[in-house]
Amino acid sequence: MRVTEKGQVTIPKDIRDRLGITPGSDVEFVVADEGVMLVKVGDARDAFQSFDDWAKSVEGRFDLNGLSVDEHMDWLRGPRDDLDRH
Template identity: 65%
Template sequence: MRVTEKGQVTIPKEIRDRLGIVPGSEVEFVPSRDGALLVRVDRAKTEDAIRSFEDWAERVCGTLDLGGMTTDEYMEWLRGPRDDLDPR
């Protein structure tokens, strides 16, 4: 594929058909270690996933009882003491 002066490329028909890319579809180029990946963006699914996560977060907000522990105390209880800090 050749990139035009405007930075455009033509996605081969076989790839468009395989990914269900039609006029008006949104795609993204995602950088990878070996180059870039072409990804079809399904906004409806993405928006549904975000909405579902926000609904879940709202439902569980305030349900964790830390027994009066601070965030730092809870993290140390959960992970154990940090050995990368100077113990002074």
């Protein structure tokens, strides 16, 4: 994708369709250390708010049955021979 002399780019149709971006839609560029994301205004905030609500609703409900975090991770994925746990 090439930036024009006016600093414009064309958002590919498949991305516009996926995000519901139509003429007149508001979009934002969200800057992160890894790069930049294009988001439809409102969608990212709504998604983060929904996630925060969900996280608060399950806070304190995860029971490791007395296992440490490392023991639980070993239980989930199996022991790791590539790690030295001494």
